[in-house]
Amino acid sequence: MAASDVxxxxxxxxxxxxxxxxxxxxxxxxxEALPWVLAxxxxxxxxxxxxxxxxxxxxxxFALSLxxxxxxxxxxxxxxxxxxxxxxYTAALLTLRGGWxxxxxGLIVAAAVAAVAGxxxxxxxxxxxxxxxxxxxxxTTIMLQELGNLWRDVTGGYDGLPGLTFTPLLGHFDYDLxxxxxxxxxxxxxxxLFMAVxxxxxxxxxxxxxxxRENVARMHAIGSPVHLRLVxxxxxxxxxxxxxxxxxTQTNQYVTLGVFDFDNSAGVLVMLILGGAGRLYGxxxxxxxxxxxxxxxxxxxxxxxxxxxxLLLVLTVMFARRGLLGLAEDAMKLFARGKRP
Amino acid sequence: MSATAxxxxxxxxxxxxxxxxxxxxxxxxxxxxxxxxxxxxAHGAFAMAGGYLVLTAxxxxxxxxxxxxxxxxxxxxxxxxVFERVFYARLYKAxxxxxxxxxxxxxxxxxxxxxxxxxxxxxxxxxxxYLTGQIDIASRTFPAYRVFVIAVGAALTAALWYAxxxxxxxxxxxxxxxxxxMAQSIxxxxxxxxxxxxxxxxxxxxxxxxxxxxxxxLTPSFAVxxxxxFLLVVAVGGLGSLKGTLAAAILLGVCDTAGxxxxxxxxxxxxxxxxxxxxxxxxxxxxxxx
Numbered sequence: 001m002a003a004s005d006v007x008x009x010x011x012x013x014x015x016x017x018x019x020x021x022x023x024x025x026x027x028x029x030x031x032e033a034l035p036w037v038l039a040x041x042x043x044x045x046x047x048x049x050x051x052x053x054x055x056x057x058x059x060x061x062f063a064l065s066l067x068x069x070x071x072x073x074x075x076x077x078x079x080x081x082x083x084x085x086x087x088x089y090t091a092a093l094l095t096l097r098g099g100w101x102x103x104x105x106g107l108i109v110a111a112a113v114a115a116v117a118g119x120x121x122x123x124x125x126x127x128x129x130x131x132x133x134x135x136x137x138x139x140t141t142i143m144l145q146e147l148g149n150l151w152r153d154v155t156g157g158y159d160g161l162p163g164l165t166f167t168p169l170l171g172h173f174d175y176d177l178x179x180x181x182x183x184x185x186x187x188x189x190x191x192x193l194f195m196a197v198x199x200x201x202x203x204x205x206x207x208x209x210x211x212x213r214e215n216v217a218r219m220h221a222i223g224s225p226v227h228l229r230l231v232x233x234x235x236x237x238x239x240x241x242x243x244x245x246x247x248x249t250q251t252n253q254y255v256t257l258g259v260f261d262f263d264n265s266a267g268v269l270v271m272l273i274l275g276g277a278g279r280l281y282g283x284x285x286x287x288x289x290x291x292x293x294x295x296x297x298x299x300x301x302x303x304x305x306x307x308x309x310x311l312l313l314v315l316t317v318m319f320a321r322r323g324l325l326g327l328a329e330d331a332m333k334l335f336a337r338g339k340r341p
Numbered sequence: 342m343s344a345t346a347x348x349x350x351x352x353x354x355x356x357x358x359x360x361x362x363x364x365x366x367x368x369x370x371x372x373x374x375x376x377x378x379x380x381x382x383a384h385g386a387f388a389m390a391g392g393y394l395v396l397t398a399x400x401x402x403x404x405x406x407x408x409x410x411x412x413x414x415x416x417x418x419x420x421x422x423v424f425e426r427v428f429y430a431r432l433y434k435a436x437x438x439x440x441x442x443x444x445x446x447x448x449x450x451x452x453x454x455x456x457x458x459x460x461x462x463x464x465x466x467x468x469x470x471y472l473t474g475q476i477d478i479a480s481r482t483f484p485a486y487r488v489f490v491i492a493v494g495a496a497l498t499a500a501l502w503y504a505x506x507x508x509x510x511x512x513x514x515x516x517x518x519x520x521x522x523m524a525q526s527i528x529x530x531x532x533x534x535x536x537x538x539x540x541x542x543x544x545x546x547x548x549x550x551x552x553x554x555x556x557x558x559l560t561p562s563f564a565v566x567x568x569x570x571f572l573l574v575v576a577v578g579g580l581g582s583l584k585g586t587l588a589a590a591i592l593l594g595v596c597d598t599a600g601x602x603x604x605x606x607x608x609x610x611x612x613x614x615x616x617x618x619x620x621x622x623x624x625x626x627x628x629x630x631x
Binding site for chain 2: 127
């Protein structure tokens with residue numbers, strides 16, 4: 001980070017300077033209100049597309065959880081759908097087999113289940129890196145899918161579990177046909193968890209994650225408990241992905257083993273990379289563009305959509321490695337330089 | 342022969358045929374990853390493309406099966422060089438994530454293109470009659486096509502072993518896998534070596550794809566469906582190791598087949614469990630270097 005942010009604090013001791021630096025970063029910018037204003041505006045502008053809107057919001061949440069581990073901690077995983085799927089099935093099985101139909105407590109239980117899985121798998125898997133880690137994360141997710149298929153009687157297998165019921169939100173708001181309640185529900189959950197993630201990444205803990213991402217050897221050298229930090233952030237990200245999965249089940253009222261598909265893990269990766277990893281709002285831009293394109297192109301032909309995803313990925317990697325937000329930043333810099341010679 | 346022995350022979354035979362397919366496709370991936378550390382998730386797409394080329398050659402151009410296999414090896418191998426030069430070469434020094442993303446993107450585009458041309462349904466070919474029957478070996482009958490796949494696998498293993506261990510180029514490849522910088526500093530052109538192995542590896546993947554048509558049926562999603570198994574074989578075997586790739590292919594192929602024979606429901610599960618167990622104990626694979 002730029003040293004100039006801190007120079008104002010000359011004369012204070014190191015601890016105060018560090019605090020001032022973190023506080024500066026944590027301050028809200030005016031532009032940060034924009035996505036939320038747009039999300040609320042979408043509620044009034046597209047009242048008949050709210051079922052789709054809630055799907056976009058939960059994918060934003062899913063991409064945000066991946067941003068925590070990929071963008072901030074630098075963990076490359078090909079199996080993030082594992083936690084999404086665990087959350088989705090927890091929410092489904094709670095209502096179907098457990099008779100627990102209250103949605104918000106369902107989210108919390110889903111988060112807890114995914115967090116336990118994240119902690120357990122992270123504790124084992126995060127000792128590995130490179131191809132081994134990629135293969136292990138990928139294999140874990142497929143194993144979960146195979147397990148789900150093995151216990152077809154409970155999980156419904158690839159046919160899934162349709163027609164799940166939930167009690168009205170907060171005991172008052174019943175789900176309408178157009179998904180208005182679902183949209184506001186997903187938006188509220190996203191807002192709460194986004195604030196949590198934002199606090200985490202700008203905290204000293206978030207700083208150590210950036211340190212691990214940039215230079216593991218040095219973090220080891222200054223005595224940072226690297227493995228513990230990675231497992232912690234992996235657990236938090238798993239919990240959030242679990243909430244996104246539970247939201248998926250609750251808003252769609254069904255779930256299938258497709259949630260564990262490689263396409264789901266790859267899709268969320270594409271969203272995040274497209275928007276820009278490691279910058280919080282990348283998840284918003286990427287997920288919205290991805291979902292809208294998917295909605296539009298899939299109707300024309302599924303092949304067009306798949307081709308477009310592939311092309312987007314190739315173009316992003318070749319020409320915009322920091323995502324669309326990175327591109328926008330570069331453009332702004334050019335613009336600013338033009339004004340001030 | 343007792344019933345148990347019968348089942349064991351069947352498992353070993355089926356498993357070996359599957360293992361040979363895995364080996365033929367994965368060996369190129371293993372060597373290119375070992376050379377450049379390049380994570381190539383589009384490798385399965387080359388296998389898929391190879392399968393469709395065999396299909397088209399046989400159906401539309403009346404090319405015989407063996408000639409079609411040779412053709413797919415040469416054509417896909419040559420075409421892969423274009424991809425390597427245009428896309429891969431730019432990302433040798435990039436992060437693993439960038440390589441993963443680029444190659445997933447290429448695989449998706451390939452699947453979409455082939456679905457557009459051939460449709461999503463599984464395709465099959467008409468094999469020459471001597472490959473379709475049964476063959477008697479030691480008072481037992483085996484499906485001829487699987488015997489053929491095992492024979493091709495064995496022949497390729499021998500050829501690759503010779504090329505690796507006894508030729509000048511093989512020695513250069515081994516040197517570069519061992520220590521790329523050192524190999525470069527003594528004048529080995531590793532970039533060119535990589536292009537060469539990439540082409541041969543992709544050609545072999547295409548050959549494997551052609552062989553797989555009659556084993557599993559060919560769909561465009563072949564490109565990612567089997568990719569997981571190729572990656573498992575490469576990771577379990579150890580990057581850049583011929584011996585490791587072969588050992589991993591046989592181990593995983595036989596375990597997978599055994600799982601499906603013994604308990605059909607858990608079939609898909611066992612191969613992952615075995616692979617994960619090995620990787621947890623030996624992260625660099627059976628014959629990889631830590």
